[in-house]
Amino acid sequence: MEIKKVAILGAGAVGSYVIEGISGCMEIRLGVIAEGERNARLKSAGCTINGVTYHPEVWTSQETDNIDLLIVSLKYGALPTALDTIKQATRQNTIVMSLMNGVDSEEIIGAKIGMSHILPALIKVASHKEPDGYHFDRKSTIGIIFGEYKSPFQSERVKAVCDLFEKSDISYRVTDYIREEIWSKFRLNVCNNLPQAILGAGVGCYRDSVHMKAISEGLRSEIEAIAAAKGIEFSKIESSAKGSPVMPSARYSTLQDLDAKRHTEIDMFSGVLMRMGKELGIPTPYNEYTYHMIKALEEKNDGLFDYKGKDETPTYSK
Structure with missing residues (x-):
């Protein structure tokens, strides 16, 4: 061939x-x-x-x-x-x-x-x-x-x-071990790509903030539980489970999309994990929150929350 x-x-x-x-x-x-x-x-x-x-x-x-x-x-x-x-x-x-x-x-x-x-x-x-x-x-x-x-x-x-x-x-x-390699990259994307997109900061935020680290770890625990249920063994490829080196100011693809006011690939990340979690009976609260936050940011970029100058019906807080 x-x-x-x-x-x-x-x-x-x-x-x-x-x-x-x-x-x-x-x-x-x-x-x-x-x-x-x-x-x-x-x-x-x-x-x-x-x-x-x-x-x-x-x-x-x-x-x-x-x-x-x-x-x-x-x-x-x-x-x-x-x-x-x-x-x-x-x-x-x-x-x-x-x-x-x-x-x-x-x-x-x-x-x-x-x-x-x-x-x-x-x-x-x-x-x-x-x-x-x-x-x-x-x-x-x-x-x-x-x-x-x-x-x-x-x-x-x-x-x-x-x-x-x-x-x-x-x-x-x-x-x-291509399945494990693909899931390992998926884990990197979910844990490192998504939280920084909501915060709007470079990837150095995971190094510099215990709060961002905690969110990343919460997402990681959910994806690892789903992967384990599907027979994915990350231990087979741990020596290669890393991405390309980047500067702390780097903005990954989801944040790049939001910066450019494009819709993101959140359905492929947290959306897929939410679906798999439901199928497997595994809770995914971190991914559910992340999914809805990024969807809301897409709506913000689309102008949904641009109320200035509009005739609007009063709303009340509860």
């Missing part, structure tokens, strides 16, 4: 890391899947990453024939409407790798195209958007971690992806 054609669905922060990493592989045909105005914009302007503009091919969903590796790097909310595009791009031997946050994107995609296409994976990259495009520090980036759910772990498609990444500038690691 040899990978010769790679498609990326979602050319945002994560997709940009892959585009930059593979663009130097002259023997690989690299393209981004996009429709309509976004398709035209990418063809015209390309993707600016770390100050350099790249021009991968840009394909519509109807132009995605003979793709060997499809990398899905969408925001969670965009996944349901992209499933038909993913199906269109998936042929008999296509490998599909989801680099989305969360723990259920593989199942959602697999239900549409068949789990046999899924090579489970995650990415650890601390990236952010500036006026001139996406930026990240390649030297400190852990990169892509992937592997088969079960033996044989050194499968032909794992070897093919390794061969591709060896030719590229992508940092990677193969694991025999």
Whole structure:
């Protein structure tokens, strides 16, 4: 098996890391899947990453024939409407790798195209958007971690992806414990991404505030209880259970979304844990509070609480 054609669905922060990493592989045909105005914009302007503009091919969903590796790097909310595009791009031997946050994107995609296409994976990259495009520090980036759910772990498609990444500038690691790795990143996101989004401060807040540390630990206890009930053994990968190093002022993706007045991926984080908790009979009060607080902050960004100058009916405190 040899990978010769790679498609990326979602050319945002994560997709940009892959585009930059593979663009130097002259023997690989690299393209981004996009429709309509976004398709035209990418063809015209390309993707600016770390100050350099790249021009991968840009394909519509109807132009995605003979793709060997499809990398899905969408925001969670965009996944349901992209499933038909993913199906269109998936042929008999296509490998599909989801680099989305969360723990259920593989199942959602697999239900549409068949789990046999899924090579489970995650990415650890601390990236952010500036006026001139996406930026990240390649030297400190852990990169892509992937592997088969079960033996044989050194499968032909794992070897093919390794061969591709060896030719590229992508940092990677193969694991025999991909479920634990995915849940470990999920734990990092829930415990470190969400509380700082509500506070509106850099990640140094967990170091400097016992109160923020307590909230983070409360979220952690809930996710670990749910993971244990699902047979996830974090002890198998504790030596690798960390993210990319960042400065105390760093603002993770949920806070970046709120800063930009975008809706967040809270449904994929606390929303999923609330659902799993109900299914398993495990209380999730920290996640329930976090979920509703971030939803309320989204409503605030949408202008729901902008009462100034409006004709309004008096309200009374109780």
